[in-house]
Amino acid sequence: MPLPKSAPGPSRGLFRAPSPSPSPSPSPSPGPGRLGQRVWVDVAVAAAVLVLLYLALRLGRDTAVRFSTGRDAVVDTDPARLPYDAARTLLRMFAALAVSVVFTFGYAYAAARSRRLERVLIPALDILQSVPVLAFLTVAVTGFLALFPGSMLGLECAAVFAIFTSQAWNMTFAFYHSLVSLPRELDELSRSFGFSRWMRFWKVELPSGMISLVWNGMLSFGGGWFFLVASEAISVDNQRYALPGVGSYAGAAIAAGDLGRVGWAIATMVVLVVGVNFLFWRPLTAWAERFRNEQSEAARAQRSVVLDLLRRSHLPALLGRALRPVGRALNRAGRLFGTDDRPPAAHPAHPSRQRTGDTVFALVAGGIVLWGLVDLGRYLADRTGLGVFGEPLLLGLATLARVVVLVAVATVVWVPVGVWIGFSPRLTRIAQPVVQVLASFPANFLFPLAVWLLLRTGLSIDLGGILLMALGAQWYILFNAIAGAMAIPTDLREAMDDLGVRGLQRWRRLIVPGIFPAYVTGGITASGGAWNASIVSEVVTFGGTTLTANGLGAYIARATERGDHPHLLAGVAVMSLYVVALNRLLWRRLYRLAERRYSL
Numbered sequence: 001m002p003l004p005k006s007a008p009g010p011s012r013g014l015f016r017a018p019s020p021s022p023s024p025s026p027s028p029s030p031g032p033g034r035l036g037q038r039v040w041v042d043v044a045v046a047a048a049v050l051v052l053l054y055l056a057l058r059l060g061r062d063t064a065v066r067f068s069t070g071r072d073a074v075v076d077t078d079p080a081r082l083p084y085d086a087a088r089t090l091l092r093m094f095a096a097l098a099v100s101v102v103f104t105f106g107y108a109y110a111a112a113r114s115r116r117l118e119r120v121l122i123p124a125l126d127i128l129q130s131v132p133v134l135a136f137l138t139v140a141v142t143g144f145l146a147l148f149p150g151s152m153l154g155l156e157c158a159a160v161f162a163i164f165t166s167q168a169w170n171m172t173f174a175f176y177h178s179l180v181s182l183p184r185e186l187d188e189l190s191r192s193f194g195f196s197r198w199m200r201f202w203k204v205e206l207p208s209g210m211i212s213l214v215w216n217g218m219l220s221f222g223g224g225w226f227f228l229v230a231s232e233a234i235s236v237d238n239q240r241y242a243l244p245g246v247g248s249y250a251g252a253a254i255a256a257g258d259l260g261r262v263g264w265a266i267a268t269m270v271v272l273v274v275g276v277n278f279l280f281w282r283p284l285t286a287w288a289e290r291f292r293n294e295q296s297e298a299a300r301a302q303r304s305v306v307l308d309l310l311r312r313s314h315l316p317a318l319l320g321r322a323l324r325p326v327g328r329a330l331n332r333a334g335r336l337f338g339t340d341d342r343p344p345a346a347h348p349a350h351p352s353r354q355r356t357g358d359t360v361f362a363l364v365a366g367g368i369v370l371w372g373l374v375d376l377g378r379y380l381a382d383r384t385g386l387g388v389f390g391e392p393l394l395l396g397l398a399t400l401a402r403v404v405v406l407v408a409v410a411t412v413v414w415v416p417v418g419v420w421i422g423f424s425p426r427l428t429r430i431a432q433p434v435v436q437v438l439a440s441f442p443a444n445f446l447f448p449l450a451v452w453l454l455l456r457t458g459l460s461i462d463l464g465g466i467l468l469m470a471l472g473a474q475w476y477i478l479f480n481a482i483a484g485a486m487a488i489p490t491d492l493r494e495a496m497d498d499l500g501v502r503g504l505q506r507w508r509r510l511i512v513p514g515i516f517p518a519y520v521t522g523g524i525t526a527s528g529g530a531w532n533a534s535i536v537s538e539v540v541t542f543g544g545t546t547l548t549a550n551g552l553g554a555y556i557a558r559a560t561e562r563g564d565h566p567h568l569l570a571g572v573a574v575m576s577l578y579v580v581a582l583n584r585l586l587w588r589r590l591y592r593l594a595e596r597r598y599s600l
Helices: 032-064 079-111 113-131 133-147 154-179 185-194 197-208 210-226 226-232 245-257 259-290 304-314 315-338 357-385 386-422 427-439 441-455 459-485 490-499 503-537 550-564 565-597
Strands: 233-236 237-244 539-542 546-549
Touching: 032 133, 032 304, 079 154, 079 210, 079 226, 079 245, 079 259, 113 154, 113 441, 113 503, 113 565, 133 154, 133 226, 133 315, 133 546, 154 197, 154 210, 154 226, 154 233, 154 503, 185 197, 185 237, 185 490, 185 546, 197 210, 210 226, 210 233, 210 259, 210 459, 226 245, 226 503, 226 546, 233 245, 245 259, 245 441, 259 304, 259 427, 259 441, 304 315, 315 459, 357 386, 357 565, 386 427, 386 459, 386 503, 386 550, 386 565, 441 459, 441 539, 441 546, 459 503, 459 539, 459 546, 490 503, 503 539, 503 550, 539 550
Parallel strands: none
Antiparallel strands: 233 237, 539 546
16 A cells, blocks of 8 residues: 555545645635624634533532441432433543543553563453453442542542443553554654654554544443443442442432333433534544545545534634644653664564563563462462352353354344445444444343343343343444444545455455454454443343343352452452453454454
8 A cells, every 4th residue: 555645635644734625716815704603603612612611610529529438328319310410420431531541542552562561461451351340349449438538539539440441441452453553654654754752653653543543432432331330339348339420320210110210311321322422422533534544535524513613613723723832842752752763673563583681571570470369369268268269160151152152143243234334424424323322321221121021031031141241242343343444445445346346255355354453353342341241231130120140240240249359359360261261362363363464
């Protein structure tokens, strides 16, 4: 694929200067009507920004009120409280997203740029994404309550941390893969211009991975919605905590068996997801189109009313000019990190030879891990004996079977659908909010319907649990298939059209190679997400009825609710073992295949 050019064509690739917009008339200045329209646009944008700042400050003040840890929380399920609860939930979601983005950049970059760190950080990421949200909550609640004693801020930090743990891993995997599979031409371009490491990251690597990062960020945001009930209505060590939010409201309504108020929670959830999609994610995905790496412009670009409004406003340009000194300061500071002058053969993810330092690093890291495992075994042996691993190992086989079935069926169903959506900007605009609502919908909200269907049909929860797990896992494959299809250069698709390549031949020659790296990212996160979703999918409760499946997720959920730390640690350790083994035996090999054969 040739290097992107800077002058010709109207498309906005990584290194293309935007071409001037065609003007219908040669008049040198806009008329008074257009000036008045832009003034109103500026006023509307400024008012929206001020309202958002006010709401953030107003809601942030409520996060530091006092509360008592000695009694169980009582959630007010008056529907009139839902607007306030929804605002508190949104504040937590975006706070967790901001932390996830910072974590993604630092963690993925460190793993992609250091072969020594990559050998530790990527296996650690496999383990982290396999650790259930409930396990993180057990540690987070205790730690943050000790850090902020008697303050609601401790619970807020614990909830944000729990949402972060359901968002960060997918984004980190996606950005890491975009770094290690950077197109060779862009890599050579960075070296030939002598970019500093900061300039390479800002001008080459971040734009190259932007489409995948935005779509996986949208999906990770949906993962935060999925675990909303677990993050806001916390049950740890036989103590119940609750924060104002849609998740805790829905959890209380489900526990009480109040279908009417569950309906109000579902309606509020749909409004939140659609609103966030319209005001935030659709403008972001339309803006990310400018980072497509191709020679010809797509026939139909994505559009967003909000993005068009921002582009007509003077405020973004004024903000950009105000931030220019900051950008110049960052560029000067970036020179301290040196120039990216490594030879092309010395890619950090594929070292050519083993060094003594690598051996020492591996021995030190392996020794620390071995010490941790020995200490964990001693702790469990003192309390329950090592036989505690027997039951979760057997139950893990049942959950593993559900995960395998889910990923296989989701691949067959959603990859063709994702390619179909990704190839059509018009269809993307229609399907994006629908898919976002489906991907974001917490399984807990559907427990009343699930209990009714399972009891009505006589279907076992052991099979029905697969459907509930799919609500939280299958969308990783769909979203990555969409992102992979959108990232296929339009000029390659047009070449296939000109050559008359259709049907299976088109899939073999263009579609499968084009989406394969993105699919692997989706597959590995869907697998990990399915394991995590088993926590809330293998135990279904509505009112006084509880259905429990045989599986590792139900085992961990019971141990968390009882505050049984030895059994909780054993369950989490076994789940991590299954996830890491599956990743090493299958997904990591596919990752290497994607890097070796299917990167542009």
